[in-house]
Amino acid sequence: MATVELRFSALPEHVRTARLVAAAVARRAGVDEAALDEVRLAVGEACSRAVGLHRSNGITSPVSVVLNEEEKKFSIEVGDAAPRSTTAGPAAPGSPGAEPSAEGADDTAAESDDEMGLAVISGLVDEVEVSTSAAGGVIRMSWPTTPAPTLP
Secondary structure: EEEEOOOOOOOOHHHEEEEEEEHHHHHOOOHHHHHHHHHHOOOOOOOOHHHHOOOHHHOOOOOOEEEEOOOOOOOOEEEEOOOOEEEEEEEOOOOHHHOOOOOOOOHHHHHHHHHHHHHHHHHHEEEEEEEEEEEEEEEEEEEEEEOOOOOO
């Protein structure tokens, strides 16, 4: 069970690197070749979302990407350090409404973009979990793997 951890400054130009690393590790872990584009797109969307949250909240800490090769599945966790309000009450895990924001035109647009990003990720990945707290958020995505054939 190999783990690769990547941390990068919240700059849009680093999202491409995260996508390339995720696809390479996913391929090595045994994710089906046909699903690699989904991995790239989902990781790109999750990382872009995290970068946007960091930049809009003035957070200087890095975005984190953890790639786990587990038995029969490959998972990726993209984490941000953007604090979330916890006063609106609990929302269903993984639902776009799980991250309430203050009212205002800019916040409404940002919330709409956030919901769209989560909808794109949900459309690309069968297994998605979104968790948030006052310390930040994590999007966990996973794909099935096939074991590599053993050489005689």
